[in-house]
Amino acid sequence: MKAFDLEQAISLWRTSLKSSGKLLEDDIAELEDHLRGEIEDKIEEGSTEQAAFLEASGNLGYRPELEREFGLVRYGRRKRGRSLVAAFRYQGNMIRHYLNVARRNISRHPGTAVINVVGLSLALAICLVIGVMVQHELSYDRFHEEADTIHRVHIHDESGIQSTVHASLAGTLEDNWPNVESTARVFRHWETPLVGNDDTGNLEPHFYFADPSFLNMFAFDVRSGDSDTALLQPFSVAVTEAMAMKYFGRLDVVGESLLYNNRVTFQITAVLEDPPSHSHLQPDFIASLSSLPEVSYDRIFEQWSVFYTYVKLLPEAGPDAPSAIQSALHEVTPTVDQSDEVILLPVSDVHLHSRAITELEPIGNFRNVILMASIALLILLTAAINYVNLTTARTLKRAREVAIRKVSGARRIEIANQLILETLLMVALSLVAGVAVLFAVADKLNGVAGLSVFSTESLAIMAVIGVVLAAVLGLVAGGYPAIFFSRYQPARVLKGAFISSTSGRRLRSTLVFAQFGISSVLIVLTMTVSRQMDHVMTADVGFDATNVVSIPVAGGEARGQYEALRQQWMTLPSVTSVGVSASAIPGLRHSDGHAVRPSGSTDEPAIVQRNWVDRGYFEVLDIGFEAGEAFDERIDVAEQTIILNVAAARLLGWVDPADAIGQLVDLNPGSESAALRVTGVTEDFNYQSMHSHIGPLVFTAVDFPTRVLVEFATTTNAATVSDLLPGWNAITNQPMMPSYLEASWAELYSSEARWTTIFNLASTIALIIAVLGLFGLAAFTSESRKREIGIRKALGATSSSIMVMISRDFAAIILVSLIVTSPLAFWVATEWLSSFAYRTSIGIEVFIWNAIILLATGLITISWHTSRAALTRPAITLRSE
Amino acid sequence: MIVSRELVGASVQPIILSILNQQDSYGYAIIKKVKRYSFGALEWKDGSLYPVLHRMEDEGLIESYWQETETGRRRKYYRIKDAGHSQLEIEKRQWLHVDAVLAHLWGLQPRITG
Numbered sequence: 001m002k003a004f005d006l007e008q009a010i011s012l013w014r015t016s017l018k019s020s021g022k023l024l025e026d027d028i029a030e031l032e033d034h035l036r037g038e039i040e041d042k043i044e045e046g047s048t049e050q051a052a053f054l055e056a057s058g059n060l061g062y063r064p065e066l067e068r069e070f071g072l073v074r075y076g077r078r079k080r081g082r083s084l085v086a087a088f089r090y091q092g093n094m095i096r097h098y099l100n101v102a103r104r105n106i107s108r109h110p111g112t113a114v115i116n117v118v119g120l121s122l123a124l125a126i127c128l129v130i131g132v133m134v135q136h137e138l139s140y141d142r143f144h145e146e147a148d149t150i151h152r153v154h155i156h157d158e159s160g161i162q163s164t165v166h167a168s169l170a171g172t173l174e175d176n177w178p179n180v181e182s183t184a185r186v187f188r189h190w191e192t193p194l195v196g197n198d199d200t201g202n203l204e205p206h207f208y209f210a211d212p213s214f215l216n217m218f219a220f221d222v223r224s225g226d227s228d229t230a231l232l233q234p235f236s237v238a239v240t241e242a243m244a245m246k247y248f249g250r251l252d253v254v255g256e257s258l259l260y261n262n263r264v265t266f267q268i269t270a271v272l273e274d275p276p277s278h279s280h281l282q283p284d285f286i287a288s289l290s291s292l293p294e295v296s297y298d299r300i301f302e303q304w305s306v307f308y309t310y311v312k313l314l315p316e317a318g319p320d321a322p323s324a325i326q327s328a329l330h331e332v333t334p335t336v337d338q339s340d341e342v343i344l345l346p347v348s349d350v351h352l353h354s355r356a357i358t359e360l361e362p363i364g365n366f367r368n369v370i371l372m373a374s375i376a377l378l379i380l381l382t383a384a385i386n387y388v389n390l391t392t393a394r395t396l397k398r399a400r401e402v403a404i405r406k407v408s409g410a411r412r413i414e415i416a417n418q419l420i421l422e423t424l425l426m427v428a429l430s431l432v433a434g435v436a437v438l439f440a441v442a443d444k445l446n447g448v449a450g451l452s453v454f455s456t457e458s459l460a461i462m463a464v465i466g467v468v469l470a471a472v473l474g475l476v477a478g479g480y481p482a483i484f485f486s487r488y489q490p491a492r493v494l495k496g497a498f499i500s501s502t503s504g505r506r507l508r509s510t511l512v513f514a515q516f517g518i519s520s521v522l523i524v525l526t527m528t529v530s531r532q533m534d535h536v537m538t539a540d541v542g543f544d545a546t547n548v549v550s551i552p553v554a555g556g557e558a559r560g561q562y563e564a565l566r567q568q569w570m571t572l573p574s575v576t577s578v579g580v581s582a583s584a585i586p587g588l589r590h591s592d593g594h595a596v597r598p599s600g601s602t603d604e605p606a607i608v609q610r611n612w613v614d615r616g617y618f619e620v621l622d623i624g625f626e627a628g629e630a631f632d633e634r635i636d637v638a639e640q641t642i643i644l645n646v647a648a649a650r651l652l653g654w655v656d657p658a659d660a661i662g663q664l665v666d667l668n669p670g671s672e673s674a675a676l677r678v679t680g681v682t683e684d685f686n687y688q689s690m691h692s693h694i695g696p697l698v699f700t701a702v703d704f705p706t707r708v709l710v711e712f713a714t715t716t717n718a719a720t721v722s723d724l725l726p727g728w729n730a731i732t733n734q735p736m737m738p739s740y741l742e743a744s745w746a747e748l749y750s751s752e753a754r755w756t757t758i759f760n761l762a763s764t765i766a767l768i769i770a771v772l773g774l775f776g777l778a779a780f781t782s783e784s785r786k787r788e789i790g791i792r793k794a795l796g797a798t799s800s801s802i803m804v805m806i807s808r809d810f811a812a813i814i815l816v817s818l819i820v821t822s823p824l825a826f827w828v829a830t831e832w833l834s835s836f837a838y839r840t841s842i843g844i845e846v847f848i849w850n851a852i853i854l855l856a857t858g859l860i861t862i863s864w865h866t867s868r869a870a871l872t873r874p875a876i877t878l879r880s881e
Numbered sequence: 882m883i884v885s886r887e888l889v890g891a892s893v894q895p896i897i898l899s900i901l902n903q904q905d906s907y908g909y910a911i912i913k914k915v916k917r918y919s920f921g922a923l924e925w926k927d928g929s930l931y932p933v934l935h936r937m938e939d940e941g942l943i944e945s946y947w948q949e950t951e952t953g954r955r956r957k958y959y960r961i962k963d964a965g966h967s968q969l970e971i972e973k974r975q976w977l978h979v980d981a982v983l984a985h986l987w988g989l990q991p992r993i994t995g
Binding site: 031 | 907908909910912913926927928929931932935950954955956957
């Protein structure tokens with residue numbers, strides 16, 4: 001043994017004190033003087049150098065004690081500057097050290113690391129995707145100036161929540177409430193207008209009419225033109241930049257003119273920035289509301305309740321102002337019934353919270369947003385569970401390392417810091433991987449989501465949020481292992497008394513249980529959603545859209561020649577029938593709020609929806625009749641007849657459809673006085689969507705066809721549709737824009753279709769992550785039980801019995817988790833389905849499939865490892881120990 | 882007899898001030914002195930003296946300076962300041978007062994009166 005060297009010992013002692021950076025040079029020099037003084041005294045008393053050193057340094061106190069004592073005055077005002085620098089340098093060194101250890105850990109267990117990184121990055125990626133979508137949904141209409149003061153007037157009457165009201169209501173509001181700053185009415189014609197100039201003509205669905213105040217109330221940037229006056233004069237129109245480019249190929253188009261329905265000329269008075277995607281208003285054109293009597297119906301302001309009415313309150317009106325208006329509006333206007341409820345809906349709530357019957361544009365659904373956000377968090381939780389499981393499963397392997405650290409003076413917080421840092425490192429790696437993948441597939445995501453929300457910008461914002469998310473995830477996933485490990489009693493671990501804790505094993509089982517529970521709920525939900533989609537798409541809706549195309553037609557001129565067009569098309573061998581309607585076809589909104597009652601009755605009339613059609617309409621769509629038949633003649637003859645659906649007949653008191661035939665009814669008594677004779681009662685076919693019940697509907701003869709329907713004998717394609725062109729071009733110079741009825745019916749469920757994709761993706765990812773976790777855990781289990789397996793085999797156990805033994809535990813967990821979470825899954829699926837009026841059942845087979853999928857993936861994963869462990873010859877495992 | 886931790890904590894400041902009141906001194910010497918006078922009854926963890934000295938220095942009761950010893954070692958000496966003198970007076974009175982109260986209660990003859 002080397003002789004004791006006092007100077008070297010003191011020097012080491014000094015270095016150790018210096019290393020933490022908690023003691024200053026001067027402190028150490030002072031302590032060293034003390035140490036040396038005491039050592040000298042001890043030696044004088046007869047001690048050896050070594051004994052003197054040990055005793056003196058012991059009396060002085062060991063490093064942690066000294067640091068603690070000095071720490072009490074450490075950061076006093078006198079020394080703060082220097083000591084913080086030292087503290088940072090010390091922390092920097094420690095972090096470098098932790099990273100080193102983490103790196104070694106990763107390279108020693110690459111499998112675990114890969115599972116963690118793949119799981120975490122998948123989870124973070126889907127969270128970011130969903131985050132972008134949720135954020136987009138929640139941001140609707142918050143960009144308007146003082147958005148919280150803008151409301152839309154809704155009236156809840158007996159037929160539902162009406163978002164359009166009578167034109168006079170806006171004036172009433174301005175006159176009666178001084179805290180109303182301004183009002184703006186918006187109108188969008190249900191009939192898609194044809195817009196053209198010398199070069200081109202197109203059907204433009206997003207053609208709004210609005211009050212002059214519209215441009216100041218909503219934050220649509222006016223690029224050129226004057227926002228105060230642009231919509232004052234009749235026949236003025238503001239166009240978006242996109243439309244300016246479309247029609248003129250340039251942006252400075254103020255002063256140009258556009259032709260509306262080949263009839264009315266509009267002057268362009270302003271050019272607007274394209275509306276942002278997070279607005280429930282998506283105008284391409286905004287024409288002055290004062291043009292409407294000329295353009296649409298001369299008494300529109302007096303007779304029709306078709307105006308979306310927005311109210312901007314003064315900022316000082318206070319939060320109670322809307323409710324004051326809500327409760328008093330009936331009293332000042334005859335257009336609102338006493339029994340109706342008035343609702344002032346904040347404009348930022350329109351997108352997610354409006355339950356109105358009609359909307360300017362398709363809107364979102366708050367429940368879906370919540371569901372989507374919950375799914376994201378559940379997936380993140382699944383990934384965090386993996387991390388906790390795989391890390392604590394390494395307990396035994398790392399116990400020794402932690403014990404040594406503790407003995408060498410590491411405090412508990414330092415152990416915890418190290419483990420949290422390791423987790424943060426993992427999460428950071430995963431975040432980088434996840435974000436990289438996201439940026440790579442952003443374009444595809446836009447396709448899946450059906451939105452253009454995945455811009456570089458939005459992803460960059462989410463990446464920043466992702467860092468926060470990752471930090472939280474790191475702390476949560478790293479927190480438990482940190483507490484778990486830092487609790488070790490080093491003396492016991494080093495003496496070998498340490499045994500893998502049962503509490504750790506129980507925790508891991510609980511977490512696997514939770515993971516498979518989450519996966520189970522998501523799988524059931526996914527299967528329910530796709531079953532419902534099948535149901536919706538294949539259910540018997542009462543009409544047949546197969547091989548039917550719908551062609552919008554605008555302008556009176558073309559309409560006048562419809563009969564000629566029909567005759568021409570009927571001569572084509574590929575065409576079996578031709579029909580026509582005024583705007584509404586199944587899937588589109590039908591004209592609402594028509595009053596009807598039997599002639600001579602003085603009862604309150606029934607409120608029904610209405611469509612204007614010809615006889616061909618029923619033929620094209622194969623709509624069956626319960627009684628009677630369609631109009632005798634083709635267009636414009638059957639003025640005096642009406643057709644009801646079963647629901648309408650029942651509403652009018654004819655329970656047996658046959659009773660209704662030949663009866664006279666009054667439609668809109670007061671304005672359309674003539675009595676109409678019922679010629680037929682159709683079956684109840686679903687003319688809205690599977691979201692809503694079949695309501696009462698009446699048909700009258702068409703006098704202004706807006707859509708021609710053509711049924712082909714065989715599957716249509718571009719060639720058969722082009723057969724229609726000669727006839728079309730003979731009657732109009734409008735572009736022919738056919739669309740497949742089946743496709744537009746499917747369009748009604750585009751939101752559900754998008755959800756199906758997202759659910760599929762989410763549940764697949766959740767399952768992948770859970771399976772990854774199980775894979776890692778099974779690997780660990782079979783590895784740590786290698787010796788046990790060897791002994792069992794040596795004593796005569798068969799490979800298969802060993803596989804059963806190991807798999808049994810996991811299978812039990814999965815099974816129990818399935819049973820426990822099934823009611824929850826059932827409830828969530830039922831909730832989702834409840835938004836459909838016609839819905840599929842959640843069959844037992846969904847749960848059986850769910851069980852099969854989970855158990856199969858679970859057991860296949862486990863047996864991958866257990867079979868390897870079970871098949872290894874015992875001699876090998878036992879020898880290696 | 883060992884004096885309790887709390888009492889040691891309470892008495893450490895007046896003891897240091899009293900020792901420094903006699904002459905300037907350094908850490909190890911202060912501790913040796915305390916041990917000698919108390920016959921080991923006051924047990925200080927040696928290392929914990931220094932934070933106390935530093936705190937008192939922060940509070941302006943004492944000040945420090947470095948000096949070379951005859952063996953060439955750097956040694957940090959402490960000197961009592963005016964504020965330390967008055968603090969010592971205050972503490973002296975407090976201790977004697979407590980001592981008198983206890984002596985009276987225990988029926989001992991007070992040997993010193995303050």
